[in-house]
Amino acid sequence: MNGGNRGARGALAAVGLAAAVALTITGCSSAKPSPTEAGAAGGSLVVGVTSDPDTLFPWKATQFQAVNVLQNLYGTLTEFDADLNVVPGLAESWEASEDGLTVTFTLREGVTFADGSTFGSEDVKFSLEAIAAEATAAVARTSLASVAGIETPDEQTVVLTLSAPDAALPANLAVINMAMLSSDDTEAELNTTPNGTGPFVLEDRKASQSLTLAKNDAYWGDAAKLDTVEFRVIPDESSIVSAMQSGNVQLAVFDDPLVAQTAESGTVSVEKTPQLSYHALQLNARRGDLADVNVRLAIQCAVDRQEVLDTAALGEGEVTGPITSPAYRSDPDARPCPERDLDKAAKYLDKAGKSDGVTIKTIVSQGEYATSVNEAQNLKAQLAEANITLELEVLESGAFVDRWIAADFDAAVALNGGRPDPDGMYGRYFTSTGNLNQVAGYSSPELDALFAEGKQSSDPDERKDIYAQISENLEDNAAWIWLFTSYSYTAASSEVQGFTPMANGSLQYLRTTTVN
Structure with missing residues (x-):
C-alpha cells in the first residue's frame, strides 16, 4: 500500500x-x-x-x-x-x-x-x-x-x-x-x-533480541513488498552503525547526529527529517517545591535552551515552545524568560522563599533515545549555577516508561511525540480530565475552557489564536520547560x-x- x-x-x-x-x-x-x-x-x-x-x-x-x-x-x-x-x-x-x-x-x-x-x-x-x-x-x-x-x-x-x-x-x-x-x-x-488488520503479522519474537514481522497476505490494501522485517535489538546506536557497515543491518533511524555522520558512507545513505516530537524537562507541579510557580519559573529562567541543543544534539534542531505542529507552532520567544536570566531566576527563588536553593529529583531514560543523558547532564550543570540541584536517576527505557506513566517523578527529561493537531498533542495532558494529566502534573480551569474551544471551533484562524493562548498559559506558568525539536536520521543501505x-x-x- x-x-x-x-x-x-x-x-x-x-x-x-x-x-x-x-x-x-x-x-x-x-x-x-x-x-x-x-x-x-x-x-x-x-x-x-x-x-x-x-x-x-x-x-x-x-x-x-x-x-x-x-x-x-x-x-x-x-x-x-x-x-x-x-x-x-x-x-x-x-x-x-x-x-x-x-x-x-x-x-x-x-x-x-x-x-x-x-x-x-x-x-x-x-x-x-x-x-x-x-x-x-x-x-x-x-x-x-x-x-x-x-x-x-x-x-x-x-x-x-x-x-x-x-x-x-x-x-x-x-x-x-x-x-x-x-x-x-x-x-x-x-x-x-x-x-x-495491518500490512504485517508477528512471526517471531526473542525477548531483548529481535522481533520479526511477516507480510500479511490478507491485508486489505496493497500488499507489503517485503516478506519479513526483523527489528534487531542492538543496545547502542554506534553498534548499529557497525552492523550496517558489516551488512548485517540494512535500515536504522538515529537521533544522535554524530552517530548519523559516522553512518554515512559509500554504501549507506542518511536522510535528515525534522520531527514534531519535542525535548522537554517535565515538571510535576503537584509535588514538593515544584508546586510553587515561582520555583518553576526560576528553572525556566535558568536554562539556556540553545546550549542544551548544542551540547546534546550538536545544534541539530530548533529551540521550541510547547506546540510544534506547523500550523500552530508556538513562538519560542513568547515566554517569561526567552533567554537565560540568572538574576530573574534568583528573584523567583527568593519570591518562593527558596533563596537557599532547591533539589529536584529527576528521572532520565537511557536507551530509548540517544541524547537523553547528555541533555540531563547539561541541564544539571546549568541549573546548579542558579542554586537548583537536579538529582538525576538514570533508568533503562522500560523502567522509565513505568515511572513516567505512574507520574512517579518530580521532574523527567523526556522526548515526547508531537502531532499535527495540538488537541491530540496536549488535550490529554493539560486538561483536568485528561487521561495523562497525572503525568503532566498541571491543569487549570482556564486551560480546560481553551481546549474545549479549540476542539469545537471550525475556523482555522480562531483555532490558531486559541492554541496560541494555550501555549502562552503553559509558558507563563512554566508547566514544563520546553527545550527543542530535533531531527531523525534515517540510514539505509544502498x-x-x-x-x-x-x-x-x-x-x-x-x-x-x-x-x-
Missing part, C-alpha cells in the same frame, strides 16, 4: 471536522516525496533498534519502539499520509452532520484480522468504548471525550454522536493508540499474540528502496520498502 492509493478522502461537513482536515493539510509546509515504488517484491529487511518494545498492546503504547512496531501490525479508522494529511484507513469515508454532532463512518469491506476473523462495525464499537473506558487505562482516552454514543446500524456503518463538534477527531483517530481490535481479544492475549521517513517518526512506509 502507498499514500497514492488510499481512495477518496472522507467527506466532511463544514462544522468541526472539515477544519481538522484543512488544518492538517496546511500544517506541513515541507512536502515529502511519495513513497518510492522501485524495487522487486520479496526479501527480508533487518532494522537496527536500541530497545525491545515494552508492550505489544496498542492502546497503552508510549515507547517509541513499541509504537513503530505496532503501526505495522494494526489499523486505525483514519491514517496519516507521508505529508501528515488525514486520509482514509479502515474507514473508507466519513461524513459529519451539518451541526457537527453526528459523524457517520463507512467501513471497508473484506477486511480481516490476522487470525482470519472479519473486521466490522461491532469491533469499532468495542474498540472505541474500551478506549474511552477509564478502567482500560488507554493513553488516548481523552481524544474520545466528545463521543457521547456509538451506533452500528449495519456491519459496515458506525455512527458517532458527539456532545460538541470535535475538529480534532479525524487526526486523533489516526494514531496507533486508537487501533481497532477484535471484540473477541483481550489485552493479555494481544501482548503475546498481536491480532491486527539496496533499500521505497522507504519514506515521516515528521511524526512513523515507520508505516515499511510496507512500501524493498531490498534488492
Whole structure:
C-alpha cells in the first residue's frame, strides 16, 4: 500500500471536522516525496533498534519502539499520509452532520484480522468504548471525550454522536493508540499474540533480541513488498552503525547526529527529517517545591535552551515552545524568560522563599533515545549555577516508561511525540480530565475552557489564536520547560528502496520498502 492509493478522502461537513482536515493539510509546509515504488517484491529487511518494545498492546503504547512496531501490525479508522494529511484507513469515508454532532463512518469491506476473523462495525464499537473506558487505562482516552454514543446500524456503518463538534477527531483517530481490535481479544492475549488488520503479522519474537514481522497476505490494501522485517535489538546506536557497515543491518533511524555522520558512507545513505516530537524537562507541579510557580519559573529562567541543543544534539534542531505542529507552532520567544536570566531566576527563588536553593529529583531514560543523558547532564550543570540541584536517576527505557506513566517523578527529561493537531498533542495532558494529566502534573480551569474551544471551533484562524493562548498559559506558568525539536536520521543501505521517513517518526512506509 502507498499514500497514492488510499481512495477518496472522507467527506466532511463544514462544522468541526472539515477544519481538522484543512488544518492538517496546511500544517506541513515541507512536502515529502511519495513513497518510492522501485524495487522487486520479496526479501527480508533487518532494522537496527536500541530497545525491545515494552508492550505489544496498542492502546497503552508510549515507547517509541513499541509504537513503530505496532503501526505495522494494526489499523486505525483514519491514517496519516507521508505529508501528515488525514486520509482514509479502515474507514473508507466519513461524513459529519451539518451541526457537527453526528459523524457517520463507512467501513471497508473484506477486511480481516490476522487470525482470519472479519473486521466490522461491532469491533469499532468495542474498540472505541474500551478506549474511552477509564478502567482500560488507554493513553488516548481523552481524544474520545466528545463521543457521547456509538451506533452500528449495519456491519459496515458506525455512527458517532458527539456532545460538541470535535475538529480534532479525524487526526486523533489516526494514531496507533486508537487501533481497532477484535471484540473477541483481550489485552493479555494481544501482548503475546498481536491480532491486527495491518500490512504485517508477528512471526517471531526473542525477548531483548529481535522481533520479526511477516507480510500479511490478507491485508486489505496493497500488499507489503517485503516478506519479513526483523527489528534487531542492538543496545547502542554506534553498534548499529557497525552492523550496517558489516551488512548485517540494512535500515536504522538515529537521533544522535554524530552517530548519523559516522553512518554515512559509500554504501549507506542518511536522510535528515525534522520531527514534531519535542525535548522537554517535565515538571510535576503537584509535588514538593515544584508546586510553587515561582520555583518553576526560576528553572525556566535558568536554562539556556540553545546550549542544551548544542551540547546534546550538536545544534541539530530548533529551540521550541510547547506546540510544534506547523500550523500552530508556538513562538519560542513568547515566554517569561526567552533567554537565560540568572538574576530573574534568583528573584523567583527568593519570591518562593527558596533563596537557599532547591533539589529536584529527576528521572532520565537511557536507551530509548540517544541524547537523553547528555541533555540531563547539561541541564544539571546549568541549573546548579542558579542554586537548583537536579538529582538525576538514570533508568533503562522500560523502567522509565513505568515511572513516567505512574507520574512517579518530580521532574523527567523526556522526548515526547508531537502531532499535527495540538488537541491530540496536549488535550490529554493539560486538561483536568485528561487521561495523562497525572503525568503532566498541571491543569487549570482556564486551560480546560481553551481546549474545549479549540476542539469545537471550525475556523482555522480562531483555532490558531486559541492554541496560541494555550501555549502562552503553559509558558507563563512554566508547566514544563520546553527545550527543542530535533531531527531523525534515517540510514539505509544502498539496496533499500521505497522507504519514506515521516515528521511524526512513523515507520508505516515499511510496507512500501524493498531490498534488492
